[in-house]
Amino acid sequence: MKTITIRYFASIREVLGTGSESLQTAAETVGALREELMSRSAAAANALAAGKAVRMALNQDMCALDAAIQNGDEVAFFPPVTGG
Numbered sequence: 001m002k003t004i005t006i007r008y009f010a011s012i013r014e015v016l017g018t019g020s021e022s023l024q025t026a027a028e029t030v031g032a033l034r035e036e037l038m039s040r041s042a043a044a045a046n047a048l049a050a051g052k053a054v055r056m057a058l059n060q061d062m063c064a065l066d067a068a069i070q071n072g073d074e075v076a077f078f079p080p081v082t083g084g
Contacts, residue, residue: 002071004036009078012054015047030056031065031077035061037077053080 007020027033034056038045044081048054057076069075 002073004033004069004072005074007031007074007076009076011079012034012047012077015084025069027069029065029069030058030063030067033075034077040043042069048077054078055080063069 001024003022003024005020008016008018013019016077025033025035034048034054034062037049055078056063056067057078058066058069059074060076
């Protein structure tokens with residue numbers, strides 16, 4: 001198990017009702033973590049659903065689903081940024 005910090009931004013934060021949390025996880029990748037988070041509640045399943053455009057960052061660098069997670073890492077989930 002590793003302890004990581006998860007940050008949620010914009011609409012994902014609003015749906016989940018929190019901007020961050022500390023979590024103990026056995027997930028090896030950002031994709032596995034996303035699946036774990038989706039299994040926790042219907043709101044999380046909806047906010048982080050595979051069909052949704054969700055961006056991810058590992059230690060403040062954009063990453064793919066196969067990015068490896070280490071103890072102490074920070075993972076962030078956010079919707080794509082739109083301009084206007």
